[in-house]
Amino acid sequence: MKEFKKVEIKNLTKIFISGKNKVKAVDNLDLTIEPGEFVCLLGPSGCGKTTMLRMLAGFEVPTTGNIFIGNKDVANLTPDKRDTAMVFQNYALFPHMNVFDNIAYGLKVQKRPKAEINERVEKILKLMKMDDFATRVPSQMSGGQQQRVSLARALIMNSGVLLFDEPLSNLDAKLRLHMRDEIRKLQKEVGITSIYVTHDQAEAMSLSDKVVIMKDGKIMQVGSPIEIYQRPNSEFVAKFIGRANILKAKLIPEDGNSATINIFGHEYPSKEDLNGKSKEVDIVVRPETIKFDKKTHEGTVLKSVFMGENHEYEIEVNGQIIEAVLSNPHGKDIKSVGERIGFTFDHEALHIIDNN
Structure with missing residues (x-):
């Protein structure tokens, strides 16, 4: 052989x-x-x-x-x-x-x-x-x-x-x-x-x-x-691989080696080991990981496009534009351009790019 x-x-x-x-x-x-x-x-x-x-x-x-x-x-x-x-x-x-x-x-x-x-x-x-x-x-x-x-x-x-x-x-x-x-x-x-x-x-x-x-x-x-x-x-x-939102955030140390990620004023748990130091970071958020079943954050819809199996949004929040994808939109509450929309991030899917 x-x-x-x-x-x-x-x-x-x-x-x-x-x-x-x-x-x-x-x-x-x-x-x-x-x-x-x-x-x-x-x-x-x-x-x-x-x-x-x-x-x-x-x-x-x-x-x-x-x-x-x-x-x-x-x-x-x-x-x-x-x-x-x-x-x-x-x-x-x-x-x-x-x-x-x-x-x-x-x-x-x-x-x-x-x-x-x-x-x-x-x-x-x-x-x-x-x-x-x-x-x-x-x-x-x-x-x-x-x-x-x-x-x-x-x-x-x-x-x-x-x-x-x-x-x-x-x-x-x-x-x-x-x-x-x-x-x-x-x-x-x-x-x-x-x-x-x-x-x-x-x-x-x-x-x-x-x-x-x-x-x-x-x-x-x-x-x-x-x-x-x-x-x-x-x-x-x-x-380059797929679509990604790059959001400004802050890592804040907690007890032990744990930390939280502060995005738009809300804190999400993180496994990042900070050694006791806070720092500014960029967070990668994939559009399909954004959830619409909770209303942790709110923004204005800039784009609302039906794509069949998905519905795609662009949302403006605190001066940052976020791409989001709603899977299987059939029967769900679809927002139009100019409307307000609530969403949250899946903390398990947040990935840190440390530029410091």
Whole structure:
């Protein structure tokens, strides 16, 4: 059985030079990806995630740093000399070859025996549920089918690490959801170490064991989707993943190591250890955690939009604007723009960003 590889990135930097200008696309990164893990590199355009993936694949040479796949430093090796396979954004299929030959191409380059090639292609076609597509050419298939062929071509190489370069960005929304589920299911079944670049937050959250948030060539936070969403370490991460209110508040020490959070003059319990000191903090409040069954606070509705399964509000309170989401609004007291509305915060969902 194939041994899937651990990936370690150490002090990785990539500087692009254009005339007198230097652009540091990747800035001294360290990252460890365990064997069999599915990791998403997520961030805005220009954050360095694609450059990092291209260095892992061997399409870019690092300016400094190391890339270990297993125990081997591959930072300066060509793509064919490292134990990786890649699924591209544009599928990169040969238009004149049928599905069978597209999938078999890498094995033919390796001069594998014909019987082995046939056996492995038939096996991967069955795994991908594409037995009936073997004789079709790319022009006879949909975008989703072509992407499955591209994935099959990468999987058949039996590499230790599988790389994805925004593979679903060319598909329509419904097909993206379907293919997202297919990729995760396949990765779980095969168990291959996978590194996936995307700018789509929902994609990263649904696929990943671990999410790596990047900005300006640096890693901002690494964690599970739940950790990243519920416990962001900065305002950037909080706002990049989902929607977030960032509210000014004060932490006040209580007896022992406990504390309270004072928001809009009301105190909520906190588990924060303050060492006896009060301090100003920012609080992350997700819109869906705001409750309307209690009237601890009151504000004026600035926006009231029915979205079917949810009703979305913008509420002005003490000069701050809060986004709030009322789930399952059917039969509930819906407020219009200009009306007053009462609400409270779920203290269990309050997350502190300490900027001091």
